[in-house]
Amino acid sequence: MTNRPARFFFRRPCPALHAIEISKDERFIVGISNIKYQNPYQLVVFSSTGDLLKKRHVASSEARLTSDQFEHLARAYPIQFAKLKEHHRVYVSGDDYFIDFDAVESSEKAWDYLIAYMVENHLSENFNESVTNSIIWYYANKPEMILNYSGTELVSISLLDPEKQRFVIQMNE
Template identity: 35%
Template sequence: MRHFFTILTLFFASIAPSSGDYGAYADRVKIWAESEALLVLHNHDWSDSKKIADAFDPLRDEEVHFHSKNQFAYVKVLSKENGEVLWNSPSPAFSHLWVSPDSNYVIGLSNIKINNPYQLVIFDRSGKVLYKHHVTSSKAEFTQNELEDFLFKYPATKKILLTGRLIHDGRSYIDFARMGMPVAIPEKAWEELKNRSKPDPFVPWVIESVTNSVRWFDESEPNLAIVEEDSKRFLMIDSIYGPPASEDNLSKMRIKIEIPRSE
């Protein structure tokens, strides 16, 4: 237990003041979460937006956020028994952390949009990224044949558009709202994608600003849980809004994400 309090004291001792400007998000943030066995620390420093923008190419290399080139954010997991660092990984900028009660999963949630390609990341106990999701208010919906026709018409867009593609009920959902996309693909392709805009099938309730924030989970109490159904595991999260249970009552809609198994 002494290890636990010593680590937290050192972790928070170096916190710098956050920016209160109304410009681009530029905060320095430290948050933590714990289970019975693990202590999880997260730090991100988005104060130098130009340096971050220069380091990351959101259209061609979103994985850079998990590589050593990312000097701006990390997740560190320690044993509460002896303070040993079990793993330390570069990461996107998170605003909420959670550890499953069995310590098998570390979850990062984020309401930060700028220079941040993923707002949901699921790590396994060893630090492997099992799942990542870019949350946005809309994605372009295609049937398989429609997508093939679109990519035949605009072949230069294939590599960019298929990054982060979601498949749900036999349809593809293309993440076309990433920063820089309107100038990276032909104008006609961009217009066609906008005309196919549909809510994200997994995170349908989203409020986002132009550049800074994307609100999609209940930030006061996201109520995360792991449930098992038909030998599959799912992450459950309370969304920011939900469909009305009645005319007089708005109930939260639970976001449900299947967790891939570690190989």
């Protein structure tokens, strides 16, 4: 941080992070991680004052639902649906709903419903997971994070996936 004396910006709990990017204007701090086990979010975005602006869990697969299927999920499995919403595991892209359903226990009926619609992650087909503890979703050697703006508003973050293909995460997904 070139414009500030050496001191803490803020102190906030956050998940384990492997890479941190500070915006050129020093208004945003983006952290990413490939740790999955007991690490609820693999992406966090903070303002330079410490406000948490975005948190996102990343999985290699998710369920892709139409609007009708999404409404059925909400009606048929209200407890699991509430858990998915609470853990920020529902993403909208175009007319589709993408559900990262790791938060649903495999013994629950909602799991059976969602697994029938499982697809590769809509951000990139190149995400992978280990059976132990990691999600390989960005190019670890050099993720090349780019913060994208509309005027002064941060609207998305793009980075390289494990195969060095660029993908974008919207701030308002």
